[in-house]
Amino acid sequence: xxxxxxxxxxxxxxxxxxxxxxxxxxxxxxxxxxxxxxxxxxxxxxxxxxxxxxxxxxxxxxxxxxxxxxxxxxxxxxxxxxxxxxxxxxxxxxxxxxxxxxxxxxxxxxxxxxxxxxxxxxxxxxxxxxxxxxxxxxxxxxxxxxxxxxxxxxxxxxxxxxxxxxxxxxxxxxxxxxxxxxxxxxxxxxxxxxxxxxxxxxxxxxxxxxxxxxxxxxxxxxxxxxxxxxxxxxxxxxx
Numbered sequence: 001x002x003x004x005x006x007x008x009x010x011x012x013x014x015x016x017x018x019x020x021x022x023x024x025x026x027x028x029x030x031x032x033x034x035x036x037x038x039x040x041x042x043x044x045x046x047x048x049x050x051x052x053x054x055x056x057x058x059x060x061x062x063x064x065x066x067x068x069x070x071x072x073x074x075x076x077x078x079x080x081x082x083x084x085x086x087x088x089x090x091x092x093x094x095x096x097x098x099x100x101x102x103x104x105x106x107x108x109x110x111x112x113x114x115x116x117x118x119x120x121x122x123x124x125x126x127x128x129x130x131x132x133x134x135x136x137x138x139x140x141x142x143x144x145x146x147x148x149x150x151x152x153x154x155x156x157x158x159x160x161x162x163x164x165x166x167x168x169x170x171x172x173x174x175x176x177x178x179x180x181x182x183x184x185x186x187x188x189x190x191x192x193x194x195x196x197x198x199x200x201x202x203x204x205x206x207x208x209x210x211x212x213x214x215x216x217x218x219x220x221x222x223x224x225x226x227x228x229x230x231x232x233x234x235x236x237x238x239x
Contacts (some may be wrong), residue, residue: 023204024153025211031143032214039150058199059114062105063122065155067150068210069098071134075141093209100202103183107195110177127183145214152207159200165191209233 015121028034033035073094114122137144165171184198212222 002193004019006037023156023207025146025149031218032142032146035143035146036150037198038147041152041180048129058108058158059105059112059118060122060125061155061158063100063126065151066098066101066105067130067133068137068144069094069101071130071137072141072144073098075134075137090213097209100206103179104199104202107177107180107183110179111192111195142214142217145210145217149207149211149214152203152210154218155203156200156207159196162196163193163200166196171197190208 025032027036076087076090076094080091133144133147136147162171166173171192173191173193176186176192176195180186180195180198181188181190184195186194186198198223215222
């Protein structure tokens with residue numbers, strides 16, 4: 001999926017979606033409602049376990065968030081081989097998503113320094129989620145992508161709240177980790193707040209792409225040009 005050059009009006013609409021925490025796909029049918037309910041259950045669990053420890057929350061959630069892209073790319077790759085057809089750009093898009101989420105994880109590990117217990121939680125959560133999501137994708141790729149779309153809606157909200165914690169002084173605005181400066185090509189004096197902004201922008205893009213994939217699989221017309229813009233830092237990877 002390559003973003004096309006948009007008219008100024010449509011470009012403005014796309015940019016409005018970039019970090020809007022209130023962007024929400026209204027569920028239609030059982031598949032969408034299942035995806036939304038599952039997401040809300042995980043959100044409740046995260047809120048209960050982590051409360052406002054957003055750095056630690058990000059570590060666990062990002063290791064889970066890095067799974068769907070790899071699972072989707074694997075299954076799409078095998079499907080295209082089996083059916084001898086083109087993937088329409090889905091495989092690379094999903095692989096890029098998986099790598100991007102992994103870089104989110106590596107960044108927040110440097111920020112929050114997870115404990116041994118949290119590392120154990122990460123391993124268990126990843127193992128359980130990988131198997132479950134793989135099976136879900138085999139049964140209904142549409143539902144799987146809708147789940148990810150709703151995941152990313154919640155991620156944008158979480159990072160918006162994280163920004164509020166930083167801006168109001170409840171979370172320290174520490175220097176950005178070197179790995180983040182390198183990956184996002186950030187200024188030498190970049191801070192955690194800058195990192196959260198670019199991560200939130202990534203999640204907004206993943207949100208719209210996965211909702212678009214789910215709608216496409218449902219036979220709906222999708223205007224990908226109105227998705228939150230593709231992250232500028234990844235342009236070299238896409239090229």
